Amino acid sequence: MEPMRQMGTAKLERLLAELRKEYEDFQSQKLTLDMSRGKPNSDQLDLAAGMLDTLSSARGAFSDSGIDCRNYGSLTGIPEAKKMMADMLGVEEDEVIIGGNSSLNLMFDTVSRALNLGVYGSDKPWCKEPEIKFLCPAPGYDRHFAICQHFGIKMITIPMGPEGPDMDLVEDYVNNDPAVKGIWCVPKYSNPTGVTYSKRTVERFSRLCPAARDFRIFWDNAYCIHSFKGEDEQLTDLFHLLKQRGKENMIFIFGSTSKISFAGAGLAAMAGSRANMRLTEQQLSIQTIGYDKICQLMHVRYFGSFQGMKEHMKKHAAILAPKFAAVEEILSRELDGLEIATWTDPTGGYFISLDTLENCAKRTVQLCAEAGVKLTGAGATFPYGIDPYDRNIRIAPSYPSVEELRKATELLCLCVKIASAEYYLTISI
Structure with a gap:
């Protein structure tokens, strides 16, 4: 797909109609997925389950x-x-x-x-x-x-x-x-x-x-x-x-x-x-x-010791790495070349930062929510909850499964496209 900013009004309208049909298909799936907070999932919490057994009566x-x-x-x-x-x-x-x-x-x-x-x-x-x-x-x-x-x-x-x-x-x-x-x-x-x-x-x-x-x-x-x-x-x-x-x-x-x-x-x-x-x-x-x-x-x-903590974190990395890789792969596949979004490629931590076109983040988050995917509110990453350009979205890949993440990220990309097409049509009128 060519960059949206190069499309004429007629082409944008056709594209938007196609995107909205895809969106209706997602809505029919009645998804309930959450990428709003950087919570560890149960698999990560299970890694330290042995800690609960360390206070046996023998050790006191x-x-x-x-x-x-x-x-x-x-x-x-x-x-x-x-x-x-x-x-x-x-x-x-x-x-x-x-x-x-x-x-x-x-x-x-x-x-x-x-x-x-x-x-x-x-x-x-x-x-x-x-x-x-x-x-x-x-x-x-x-x-x-x-x-x-x-x-x-x-x-x-x-x-x-x-x-x-x-x-x-x-x-x-x-x-x-x-x-x-x-x-x-x-x-x-x-x-x-x-x-x-x-x-x-x-x-x-x-x-x-x-x-x-x-x-x-x-x-x-x-x-x-x-x-x-x-x-x-x-x-x-x-x-x-x-x-x-x-x-x-x-x-x-x-x-x-x-x-x-x-x-x-x-x-x-x-x-x-x-x-x-x-x-x-x-x-x-x-x-x-x-x-x-x-x-x-x-x-x-x-x-x-601290060294033991660092070794333990390798187990977390084995769980988190495929999730971040899945999100990044889909973002690249769906949005590269469209010139409607940029995103970070972190090597650690818990989040990916996605920037849409100006004035498109709130609309994107709204569309995701209406199709069953919860994201952190647009603007939350700025003081007073006000993103002056309305473009930043925080993605938290840790909690869902890889399969859920793939589905949620595909929907997110679709919503970015819809919001972007709507934006370009608005400013072209």
């Missing part, structure tokens, strides 16, 4: 360090779990806190504490400022943006490119506007583009000179060991660079095992400078007596 609930994990205490985590998660996040054991099962919860609480209590070295809580702003690389993670919106923090969109956020804009805002208190980052296999920040981008982050002394980088390294194709992409160690420049207090690092072990019962961790972590521990001591140490012990016994 005592850690190797002698802690009775059934009891109170060990607010920042048992030593064995701190070691494993510190290795995963690239920090020292006294620079990490294990906190529950959700890194999103840790990020929410960290923003909340900053608003109400301030951060290390600050003169006052963020809530005492006349205005608070966060930089939001986009397309990005919708739940990051939801935290800001929940707390009334003004979001500033920073375009994402192949090396990460537009650092000219980041530097301009951070270095000159004292109202800018933070930036959200998913630095490796970013959600949803799959981009890993380049060495040059990370180095520019380390050279930031914030106008606000209480500015923080929220470094959500959610996919740090989530490669599924080829060599694992290497992310430059920002924390190390910041330490070299005496700026280690400028970053909060987050991660979890949510897509490594059990999505609803994994380990979450936050890390940062010793000063940041000491203050966080003091604040947490009022909030909780301690997190679930039984869960920490199960993870340590099952994986043994």
Whole structure:
């Protein structure tokens, strides 16, 4: 098929009629498929089923360090779990806190504490400022943006490119506007583009000179060991660079095992400078007596070490790789050469980012929904849910089976074609 932009009105109308007939055939199948969230499927969760057998009565609930994990205490985590998660996040054991099962919860609480209590070295809580702003690389993670919106923090969109956020804009805002208190980052296999920040981008982050002394980088390294194709992409160690420049207090690092072990019962961790972590521990001591140490012990016994976690992720890769390959194969087969869409080809993480023609994403998602395929809402990957060009769609291939994915992606491509044909007909009138 030739590019749609080269077709005349009559040819577009004939094409649209053919596409709508195909669409009616899909509707008649009464599909109920979901590609809206990056959830692991049951096969992935089953990989860690043996973890449930690690607390036999013979071994008991005592850690190797002698802690009775059934009891109170060990607010920042048992030593064995701190070691494993510190290795995963690239920090020292006294620079990490294990906190529950959700890194999103840790990020929410960290923003909340900053608003109400301030951060290390600050003169006052963020809530005492006349205005608070966060930089939001986009397309990005919708739940990051939801935290800001929940707390009334003004979001500033920073375009994402192949090396990460537009650092000219980041530097301009951070270095000159004292109202800018933070930036959200998913630095490796970013959600949803799959981009890993380049060495040059990370180095520019380390050279930031914030106008606000209480500015923080929220470094959500959610996919740090989530490669599924080829060599694992290497992310430059920002924390190390910041330490070299005496700026280690400028970053909060987050991660979890949510897509490594059990999505609803994994380990979450936050890390940062010793000063940041000491203050966080003091604040947490009022909030909780301690997190679930039984869960920490199960993870340590099952994986043994960070190396054990990395070996485990090879099993995840074997499940995920064929799914991403199926989506990419169909996107290429159905949309290549039409000049109506572009998409990413990630080597890790959980998402594919698809860009349609301008003003076609919402229509595409609507058509998919009406034929039984649920996608993340168009615009969700931007602050306030507003994609200024209405073109980005996040694809989450992890949860459906390969067969379901193929069917869903074929429908998605058909809907992109219909929305594009309708668009060209509209502007040609």
